[in-house]
Amino acid sequence: MPTKAAGPTKPSEAAGVRAARRRYVVVCALFWFPPGLSLASMVLLIGERGMSLAAVAGLFAAHSLTVAALELPTGGLSDVLGRRPVLALAGALNVVAFALVGLGTTLGVLATGMVLMGTARALASGTAEAWYVDTVQGCAGPDADLRTGLARGGSATSAALAAGLLVGGALPWLLSLGPDPGARLSEATGGAVLPLSVPLLLGAALRIVFVGYVLTALLEPPRPPATLRAVLRGVPATVLSGVRLGGRDALVRRVVLTAATVGSALATVELLVPGRTVELTGGTGSGAMAYAVLACAGFVCLGVGSHLAPLAARLSGGGERAVLGCLATGAAGLLLLGVTASGAHPVTTALAVAGFGLVYLGLGAASPNENDLLHRRVPSTGRATALSVQSLAQQLTGALIGLVVGALRPGPLPWLLTGALLLAGALLWVRRAQPPRTPCAPPASPAPTVE
Numbered sequence: 001m002p003t004k005a006a007g008p009t010k011p012s013e014a015a016g017v018r019a020a021r022r023r024y025v026v027v028c029a030l031f032w033f034p035p036g037l038s039l040a041s042m043v044l045l046i047g048e049r050g051m052s053l054a055a056v057a058g059l060f061a062a063h064s065l066t067v068a069a070l071e072l073p074t075g076g077l078s079d080v081l082g083r084r085p086v087l088a089l090a091g092a093l094n095v096v097a098f099a100l101v102g103l104g105t106t107l108g109v110l111a112t113g114m115v116l117m118g119t120a121r122a123l124a125s126g127t128a129e130a131w132y133v134d135t136v137q138g139c140a141g142p143d144a145d146l147r148t149g150l151a152r153g154g155s156a157t158s159a160a161l162a163a164g165l166l167v168g169g170a171l172p173w174l175l176s177l178g179p180d181p182g183a184r185l186s187e188a189t190g191g192a193v194l195p196l197s198v199p200l201l202l203g204a205a206l207r208i209v210f211v212g213y214v215l216t217a218l219l220e221p222p223r224p225p226a227t228l229r230a231v232l233r234g235v236p237a238t239v240l241s242g243v244r245l246g247g248r249d250a251l252v253r254r255v256v257l258t259a260a261t262v263g264s265a266l267a268t269v270e271l272l273v274p275g276r277t278v279e280l281t282g283g284t285g286s287g288a289m290a291y292a293v294l295a296c297a298g299f300v301c302l303g304v305g306s307h308l309a310p311l312a313a314r315l316s317g318g319g320e321r322a323v324l325g326c327l328a329t330g331a332a333g334l335l336l337l338g339v340t341a342s343g344a345h346p347v348t349t350a351l352a353v354a355g356f357g358l359v360y361l362g363l364g365a366a367s368p369n370e371n372d373l374l375h376r377r378v379p380s381t382g383r384a385t386a387l388s389v390q391s392l393a394q395q396l397t398g399a400l401i402g403l404v405v406g407a408l409r410p411g412p413l414p415w416l417l418t419g420a421l422l423l424a425g426a427l428l429w430v431r432r433a434q435p436p437r438t439p440c441a442p443p444a445s446p447a448p449t450v451e
Contacts, residue, residue: 016139021149023217024132027087028153029160030210031124034098034203036164036299040292041172042101043274045196049105057271057406059107059114064267064399066118067125068392074122075388083131083384084218090123091211095204102200103192121395126387129153131218133375133383138221146375147319150368151309158303158364162296168199169292252386254428255374256393258327261425262363263394264401265334268418269298269359271402272410276341280349294353298360305364312365319369320429326366327426331419333358338415 046056078086093116100113132153136144172195175181186194193201277291305326312322336355340348371387378386401421405414 014140017136017144017149020132020135020139021152024128024149024153025156027128027210027214027218028156030206030213031091031128031160032157033160033164034094034206034210036161037168037199037203037206038098038101038164039161039270039295040165040169040274040289041196041199043271044278045102045194045200046110048194048196049110051107051110053275054406055107057402059110060267060271061399061403062111063114063118063121064395064402066115067122068396068399070119070122071125071388071392071395072385075126075385077123078127078130078384082220083127083134084214084220086123087127087131087218088211088214090120090127091207091214093117093120093123095207095211098200098204098207102197102204105192122388122391125391126384128218129371129387130380130384131220134380137380147310147313147368147372150371151306154306154309154364154368155303158299158306158360162299162303164199164203165292165296165299167202169289169296171198171202172196173289249377251373252377252389255370256390257428258323258366258370258425259390259394260397261327261421262330262366263396263398264418265330265359265363265422266394267398267402268334268405268414269337269356271405272414273356275410276352294356297353298356301357301360302364305361305366306368309365309368313369313372318432319373320432322369323366323373324426324429326362326364326369327422327429328362330359330362330366331423331426333360333362334415334419334422338412338419341410341412341415 043056046059047053051059074086097113097116097120100109100116104110104113129150132149133146136146136149175185175195175198176183185198273294274291277294281290309322309326312326313319316322316325333355336358337352340352340355374386374390375383401418405418408414
């Protein structure tokens with residue numbers, strides 16, 4: 001049963017849940033708007049710095065491998081130290097990382113920025129979601145509705161990415177118009193600031209706002225004083241517990257394996273689609289703008305899919321069936337991108353755009369249903385670690401598949417390969433998982449009051 005605090009000033013359970021949802025949505029939007037700003041320009045910016053496609057793939061692999069190496073330790077750190085300080089640290093590291101990538105002109109500086117960005121991503125992975133689930137279950141009990149808030153958080157993430165993409169794609173294009181202020185900016189800074197750098201530098205500034213909101217809005221119950229000895233002792237134990245859970249629970253294993261196939265799909269889309277838009281438009285500035293519009297539409301599809309996740313679960317008869325159908329939809333989109341990879345005819349372009357939208361629609365609808373199932377199998381004391389295990393699988397597989405795709409010749413093969421992997425992930429959900437032998441214990445400590 002949820003623990004209610006005495007006193008007339010405390011909100012009702014429903015008000016507490018609504019407040020937690022609202023703050024979770026804001027955190028999702030603030031966290032993902034800066035990556036949206038950089039998404040349209042980062043690959044093209046690194047290319048403008050003289051890096052080859054293989055070098056670009058290597059830098060993205062450095063980011064993903066950093067996330068993979070730190071996912072479990074940082075998830076354990078969040079479970080031991082608290083959600084708020086870890087999330088604030090992630091934002092602070094991102095300020096430095098975005099500035100380095102935006103201004104870096106050498107491979108070493110760019111690699112440092114990508115490693116710091118990966119460290120921040122690992123720290124933030126699942127932390128805000130763990131705060132939301134802890135708070136809601138503290139307000140309304142372990143059987144509280146989670147899917148609605150997770151879906152709204154996913155929609156906010158997609159909306160932030162879409163808006164960031166539009167702004168980030170438009171800025172370099174606008175700076176090249178009229179008297180060409182972008183060229184003057186580049187000349188004044190000795191080539192350190194290109195028009196493609198501006199979205200990343202703006203993202204660094206917005207990370208400061210994110211840190212301020214996290215420190216003031218994400219309330220948590222008091223935790224024991226975090227000494228170095230306690231952290232060093234608690235993090236490995238928490239990590240080991242999360243790994244053991246993934247090994248003994250069939251449903252958690254499915255979630256982790258599914259995340260791996262999703263990582264391969266997203267890595268392929270993010271690496272190959274910018275180049276396809278440049279080929280179609282004939283220039284990097286116009287290509288960045290075209291990719292921004294296309295990716296914005298993709299994230300709108302992601303948000304729509306996330307919003308429809310509860311409906312998908314109701315229509316299909318449960319979360320597991322919903323995941324199966326949604327992942328199959330995403331796989332169909334990748335296969336459609338593959339069969340249209342060799343043509344530039346308007347019809348094939350339209351089919352490729354449709355396939356792109358299907359990928360994001362399917363993945364968006366699958367994610368809240370997967371995570372709802374995951375949170376009902378995982379106790380609060382290991383929630384961030386479990387989410388880190390999931391993200392680890394996605395990041396590590398994305399890094400490896402990104403290296404493979406970067407080495408392959410452009411064409412249908414990379415798309416068909418990752419489409420087959422995502423379809424295999426969908427087939428994992430054909431059979432329903434058995435209920436756990438031992439139900440998860442409810443949260444051990446009371447959740448914070450959210451006002």
